Amino acid sequence: MNSPSETKIIIAGFGGQGIVLVGNLIARGALMEGKNVTGMVAYGAEMRGGTAYATVVVSDEEIACPFVEHPDAAIVLNRPSLEKFEPSVLSGGLVLANTSLVKRDLQRSDVSLIQVAATEIARELGNLKVANMVALGAFIQHAKLLRADSIERAIGDLFSAKNPKFLPLNLAALKAGMERSRFVGPAVGGRRS
Amino acid sequence: MNSPSETKIIIAGFGGQGIVLVGNLIARGALMEGKNVTGMVAYGAEMRGGTAYATVVVSDEEIACPFVEHPDAAIVLNRPSLEKFEPSVLSGGLVLANTSLVKRDLQRSDVSLIQVAATEIARELGNLKVANMVALGAFIQHAKLLRADSIERAIGDLFSAKNPKFLPLNLAALKAGMERSRFVGPAVGGRRS
Amino acid sequence: MAEKVLLKGNELLVEAAIEAGCRFFAGYPITPQNEVPETMSWRMPQAGGVFIQAESEIAAINMLFGASAAGARCMTSSSSPGISLKQEGISYITAAELPCLIVNMQRGGPGLGNIRAAQGDYFQAVKGGGHGDYRLIVLVPGTLPELYQLTMNAFDYADFYRNPVLILGDGILGQMAEPVELTPYEPILDLPPKDYVLDGCKGRPPRVVKTLYLHPTDSLVQHNLHLQEKYARIRRELNLYEEYETEDAELIVSAYGVPGRIAKGAVKMARREGIRAGLIRPLCVWPFPAAPFRKAAQTAGRFLVVEMSFGQYVEDVKLAIECRRPVAFLGKGGGWYPSQEEILEEIRRLSSKAQDPASVKGSV
Amino acid sequence: MAEKVLLKGNELLVEAAIEAGCRFFAGYPITPQNEVPETMSWRMPQAGGVFIQAESEIAAINMLFGASAAGARCMTSSSSPGISLKQEGISYITAAELPCLIVNMQRGGPGLGNIRAAQGDYFQAVKGGGHGDYRLIVLVPGTLPELYQLTMNAFDYADFYRNPVLILGDGILGQMAEPVELTPYEPILDLPPKDYVLDGCKGRPPRVVKTLYLHPTDSLVQHNLHLQEKYARIRRELNLYEEYETEDAELIVSAYGVPGRIAKGAVKMARREGIRAGLIRPLCVWPFPAAPFRKAAQTAGRFLVVEMSFGQYVEDVKLAIECRRPVAFLGKGGGWYPSQEEILEEIRRLSSKAQDPASVKGSV
């Protein structure tokens, strides 16, 4: 059981899928909303050829524990990540699956599911790299943890500093994700509110 | 105060004067007489250009402490060794001085003195290197700690194994030391007996 | 309040060090602290300082020996195996009384172990992994704001006492991100002039930095007595810890570093359940802040120590309270992390015992 | 009784090792243990073994890592700064559970210090100077006959427990000569087959010697738990110490190594004066022989620890008796040697206090 005011999230996929960025944006969005936040990235030898993942804890209180063993929500961008993290999600929690790469159904019935064809949508948008933003959009839309405008601002801050020309594409991907995703069962935010 | 059954000895001089050998022979002699014994050699950086010394503890009991801070007897083969060790000899103790190199008198009146012109006698015997044996002879003669025959046996054992041709010379030096030395004041052995 | 930045602990460490005037860094890559040299490699030149990726941890610590002797605020960082390699150098620097900051973002050991966080190097840090009777000031932040502040303070402690300071972190502290306000550096101590610095003997007699004491025979003992006096003074003057709900506590939980913050969460949960638990969370473990422990031992019947090792810090807790209360232990080494729930479970178990006066008496 | 030989401790160590079947030595010169590699350099070839003067202490300990994996009884020796350099390697060897013998003839520290004898590396040896939760078996002979016997036994302990053994000596132990009877080696334990040895996989599956534990995530914790179980077993099984006149003692003096024998002399002197002093002199300090201390604490009112350091061993004595009795301390680091007289003086002072019941009560 995580603390009631606390939400723990895992974002997982291949290295290169922009996992860390998603975690970073969730954390920055939460920070803007005045919440407490901690983030962490899986590091080191485990990365080579394997699954990359990042975790975020968002809370209204002082955060005691920065690691996430049992997330409230898992955003999984590929199949191996689902295998790895589905079992650890809290009962009543949430899984977001990139249906372009995760072809199977959930094995658990006690968690909700957000479906988004992130890779395909990104392909349509002309850049496979923004699949992560599509997924983030879907998460924001359904998890009801953070406001869309906080995330948009966070994206704005980050890209205008480093890569302004990619800003529109990323915002478009976020929007597409919000719009073109499907929610099955009660959302994490829902469970809480 | 050293334990009554224990005698602590320092032998000091230049490196090359055969200090270690003297310590070794005293220890072996004591061992032959069934006594307990420990020995030690000053080691390391302090040796370069400085004074070399060895210590021996001879005892009828188990020896507690192998180091010699305040010897019962100091055998000094050169002047710097006298400077260094004269002050540390126990009151009532003994100093053996190689008068060939130590030209000054003792500064203390509470210790006895054995005088032997070790270097000159060695020169007469044809080899400066046996000055140490001359000194040892003088020590054996006057300190009354060990029997002459034990030391002779120890010398015999050591030289017949490694350097048989030097045996007679060393024995002669020992003898010369025993004969051509002078005792001033009560001996260590005397103090004890 | 200025805006908060979101940085990894390892990156934040660099910002704090540079803010505090650190102008020399030498290190060698090792997970989980690679962001330290990586960030240093561009931040140091920006700040007009020197960054060197050394050929080894040994070279790095010895470069610090030089840089510190030259008067620089300087630092190195590594993780467990790399810190083991620095032990000779650390003994030398401490013997020479040169200030510097050493960071150990501990990982799982022994040997190559793994790269998860752990606290198996406590003894090494606190009792001395190198040879001889020396002491490091050992700081143990548990949050990133603490890491930021203590890193800046570390340079002051080092300069003030002319002693190396070790920040004993762990992989999580280095890898986690947490918002921190980057407050400007303010010296917290009145720093003495660096009158030992080697910068050429112009206008003064030549100086020597050394650790060999041959003459007179007792000179090394004398030097050690001087060091011991300094350590006694540091013991008197430096005491950093957080106390939480200890006044009426029947059970004191204690942990340092990241487990300390988790333990705090567990204590909060316990309080919500009506259990009278309290927390002592040291921010430095040498000198060991014995006072709050001694005080708490007068009222609290039991202690629980949580540690990401098989029991090292717990020895110092026992010594601090002179074994006057039973000290329970929850800990494993090699990359095990305590969860709030696990700690809470243990608190519950112990506090039910605490209510049983017989059991308390029996174990005292 | 066979004839006794008169050898320096360092030389005797070599004879004992070779007698016990040690056939690999790697080391690097350092005073006060140079006679070890020097004697090894001709004795090993005589015995058909390997002597290597390594390029450094680090290379030497890692050569042992290999030689031990190849099944050899092997050994290295050094003194304080050199032992500090070996800490990473020691952590690895212990993690890989390879048997070997490491000898530290301690000198004055910290830093380069001096070459007099000292006991400032106790914590390093006993608590772990390297990283991670590991333990060495630490033997502390005080006389040369003990050095001879314990060196031979060390190889048995190492093989039996698959754990490195450290002989924690000091400059005096290595440099002093004392008559010893060179008794033949007899295994003291029923040694298990070396089924971990790497000698090519002919007729068996390939073997791996490693210290990295990545998969599954808790594999390193599991490995550590296995090590901890082994350490618990060693704690149960290995207890080496000399007790002298403890039965009716009001004051227990304790010291290890050379100061242990000196303390014994002082206790004898005290008894002659009618003071009821006793001695506990451990021959191993990890595992720490807590039992005799606990027993003595039931009757003796005070303890006195003598140590050639500023107080390391004394912490373990306090922990062993759970601080139930006041523990006085006589010690200095950096090359100070205790004399019988100094210890006796302290015994006298404390025993007069011991006769004053108020003072005892006050400090418990």
Place this chain on the structure above:
Amino acid sequence: MAKIKFYAERCKGCGLCVLVCPHGNIRMSTELNETGHPYAVLVDPARCTHCALCGRMCPDMAIEIDDPKTSKKDKSGKPRE
């Protein structure tokens, strides 16, 4: 007759084999394998000369060739251990 095999599940999609085939006879799949990589596919078995250049370049032993003529022997003529 010699026969070349591409093991899709071992392939990491690095494309080095594609680069070195003297006959341009290898292409990458558009599908991903189980581990998420595109994998190498032989274009035309008939055009393969079994030169093994692709196999020698492959870091992942994802290509093997059965050739009865040279089988079970190494170049030195010694039988395999």
Place this chain on the structure above:
Amino acid sequence: MAKIKFYAERCKGCGLCVLVCPHGNIRMSTELNETGHPYAVLVDPARCTHCALCGRMCPDMAIEIDDPKTSKKDKSGKPRE
């Protein structure tokens, strides 16, 4: 005129100067100095050319030469610091 000085108390009696004097103009004392070493002695001041070979070879700065001509200047002509 130049003048050579042998400092007996600094001399360790190594004899290197004796070996290198081109005029065989140095010998060792039969006496020992305070530290117990025989020391180098100039045989004949008149035969000394002040070539300083002995001094350059001496490990112990036991030989110095005063030469008003070259004094206070080093070879590069710069005055001493």
Place this chain on the structure above:
Amino acid sequence: MDFHRPETLKDAPTHYCPGCGHGIVHRLVAEVIDELGIRQRTIGTAPVGCAVLLYDYFNCDIIECAHGRPPAVATGIKRMLPDRILFTYQGDGDLAAIGTAETIHAANRGENITVIFVNNAIYGMTGGQMAPTTMIGQWSTTTPDGRGQYAEGGPIKVCEMLSALDGVCYLERVSVSSPKDVMNARKAIKKAFENQIAEKGFSLVEVLSMCPTDWKLPPEKAMDFVNEKMKKVFPLGVYKDRSGGRHE
């Protein structure tokens, strides 16, 4: 061409990145061990570096060593078991930074071992920091403006440096950046093992190898990088060869 997994290589997927040279070098070493029929008397050392998990792939006895110390560890084993075949497998950080002293002194002693030195001009495992062999101007996570901007010095050329040591028998630099290079690399590796079997002393083969991940290049560009950049700085060839010395 019959072409199969050598017996000395286990049938296990590696953890290496796509296009990483380590996989090729592993296979070559395994092929040579097969070919010489020495698998059952070979003992390998794993380095700390991306190849640390060597023992999951090699079908022979393996000892995993502390970072930089394989030559010392191999010395310990070889001296006790002179009739076994010892190889070390080391990265550039392992061999030429932290392990500099161990490498040079094992070479100087003429230890009769075979060293496989994988030079990818970067610290692979730790994520792309400067290696001792990183080239002037090359980007890495610790030389963000390219090596050489802040007195890092230039790349250490191991074969050139070791060739001054009398104890060394054989030094060759090869590459795995083309099929032809791979074939040559195999020959060199074989020779390095043959030397050991014939007790000719220290042999080292330096293999220029791809690290697409930490170079931030796709695999095919990584191959080009070796061929166009690395080979210029690290010329291929035999740097020392005394293997004929005692026999031919």
Place this chain on the structure above:
Amino acid sequence: MDFHRPETLKDAPTHYCPGCGHGIVHRLVAEVIDELGIRQRTIGTAPVGCAVLLYDYFNCDIIECAHGRPPAVATGIKRMLPDRILFTYQGDGDLAAIGTAETIHAANRGENITVIFVNNAIYGMTGGQMAPTTMIGQWSTTTPDGRGQYAEGGPIKVCEMLSALDGVCYLERVSVSSPKDVMNARKAIKKAFENQIAEKGFSLVEVLSMCPTDWKLPPEKAMDFVNEKMKKVFPLGVYKDRSGGRHE
């Protein structure tokens, strides 16, 4: 010839043995420092070796380093104080055994320091054990049958080995075994300091030097030993010289 104690050398008797080369090398370094007028901006490092007490003799700032680490320590100082003059003074054990990595990497980085390397082919301070430069057949307390009998390898030739490193500016081997050699040694040492003043990078002078005590030879025989034995194995001369590079 006016010939006096240089100002940079204190008027203190040394602890060196009679006929030891260290005393000569000390004087040469001090003379050069005097001559270049840099005493007040020079910082020297003392090694662990017979020269550990350097600071009792040199009249300038000195830092005493851990065994083998002077190049790293000097790097730390020089980088913080680039306009000061740094010299290390190291024995063969210090520089070429335990300190191998520090030496090679300081050289490779082209650290702008001056290294005075006293090669006496033995561990002087610890009483005569084999050094990395001990020659084949040479007796030492750890090679009682002469080096080379038990696979110790041969002597490491530091100048030869370092010459492969791009970062190195100047390498010369000299001797102090005759007045003429002493004069040449002085020139080389001067050049090594001048290079640093001109910011030309790493300069090392290897000085063959007598250790009568641990060679068990009288001083004059020790001189012969250098001239007849050591010079054959360690040929004198310039091994690398880029000091003209940037200027002439």
